[in-house]
Amino acid sequence: AQKVxxxxxxxxxxxxxxxxxxxxxxxxxxxxxxxxxxQPPSGELVFLIRRNSFDEQNEISGRYxxxxxKSTSSFNFTITASQVVDSAVYFCALSEGDSNYQLIWxxxxxxxxxx
Amino acid sequence: xxxxxxxxxxxxxxxxxxxxxxCKPISGHNSLFWYRQTxxxxxxxxxxxxxxxxxxxxxxxxxxxxxxxPNASFSTLKIQPSEPRDSAVYFCASSSDRYxxxxxxxxxxxxxxx
Numbered sequence: 526a527q528k529v530x531x532x533x534x535x536x537x538x539x540x541x542x543x544x545x546x547x548x549x550x551x552x553x554x555x556x557x558x559x560x561x562x563x564q565p566p567s568g569e570l571v572f573l574i575r576r577n578s579f580d581e582q583n584e585i586s587g588r589y590x591x592x593x594x595k596s597t598s599s600f601n602f603t604i605t606a607s608q609v610v611d612s613a614v615y616f617c618a619l620s621e622g623d624s625n626y627q628l629i630w631x632x633x634x635x636x637x638x639x640x
Numbered sequence: 641x642x643x644x645x646x647x648x649x650x651x652x653x654x655x656x657x658x659x660x661x662x663c664k665p666i667s668g669h670n671s672l673f674w675y676r677q678t679x680x681x682x683x684x685x686x687x688x689x690x691x692x693x694x695x696x697x698x699x700x701x702x703x704x705x706x707x708x709x710p711n712a713s714f715s716t717l718k719i720q721p722s723e724p725r726d727s728a729v730y731f732c733a734s735s736s737d738r739y740x741x742x743x744x745x746x747x748x749x750x751x752x753x754x
Contacts, residue, residue, distance in 0.1 A: 560742070570731060570745035616683075626671065626696075626735075628743065630683050 528552065529619050531631035538607055539639050546602040546634045548617030554578075558620040559593065559600045560628065565613040573615075576600065604636075612638045642666070644746035646732050652752045658720040661749045664713055665734030673743060674707055674717050675731040683731075689715065722753045 530549045538544045550559065561573040574584060576593050584591045588605045604611050617631040645664040653659055665672050674686040688696040692709045700707070704723070709715040719726055729750050733743040 562745075567747075568729060568750070569747045570733075572742055572744055575742045626673070626688055626743075627685065628683075632682060 528629045529617055529631040531615075531617055531634045533634045534632070535635040535637065537637040537639065540609055541606050543603060543605050544607050544636065546604075546615050546617075546636065548600045548602065548631060550598050550600065550617070550619045552598075552619060552621050554621045556621075556623045560618040560620070561591065561600075561602050562616045562618065563613045564616065564633070565610075570616075573602075607636075607638045609638050609640050612636060644732055644734050644744055646730075646746035646749050648749060649747060650750050650752075652754065653722055654754050655723055656721040657753075658718065659722045659726075659751060659753075661717040661730050661732075661751070663715045663717070663732030663746060665715070665732070666744055667713070669734035669736055669744075670712070671735045671741075671743075672709060672715050673733040673735075674715070675733065675745075677729045677731060677748070678727075686717070719751075722751075724753045727751055727753050 528551045532547055536544060557578045559576045563571045563573055574591055581593050581595060590603045592601045614633045614635045616633045618628040620628055644666055647662045651659060670691050672689040675683050676686055677683045684699055686699045687694060687707045689709045692712060705719055707717045717730060729748045731745050731748045733745045735741040735743045
């Protein structure tokens, strides 16, 4: 069973629109960590956020915000007023347990921002 | 601060040749990871080092692949002999000396084996 599901394979929006990328995870551990990474067309993997299972506070960083809901096992990512530079593949990842270096990756969502 | 440094950024080689990929982790980070990314399989963890010691190499595809970390600031991933199916982007990542700390990735090496 897939442990990290990013159901949206590709999303295309026009610049300045808001867009939400979904991430649903599955784990039996009470301690776990969730991550978002961005992979722009240039290919590098850029860390965006890390959240532990005990911190359900939503996070905002500029135009980026994250909504962590344990009740629905989701960790969704919203870009407000999207820009062309936001075009990338976005990966959600899960690390289970308190001493596990293994990242379980979602398949990624390709986000296309049209000018 | 310098991030993870990888070289070369691009490598094109012929089947059967030896390929060596290099990585310099972020200073002060004690954990180092090598990943491979392909369209078919996504991101795969190849090997994990902690304090220069290989801890988990279960992801290394076969004996043609080997990795070393002679010191805290340098690691290599070697493929000998290379095959076309090894074509992929290889990433190096590092994190501080805690298992679940954030992994910071290098820019990757795009390997093409003809």
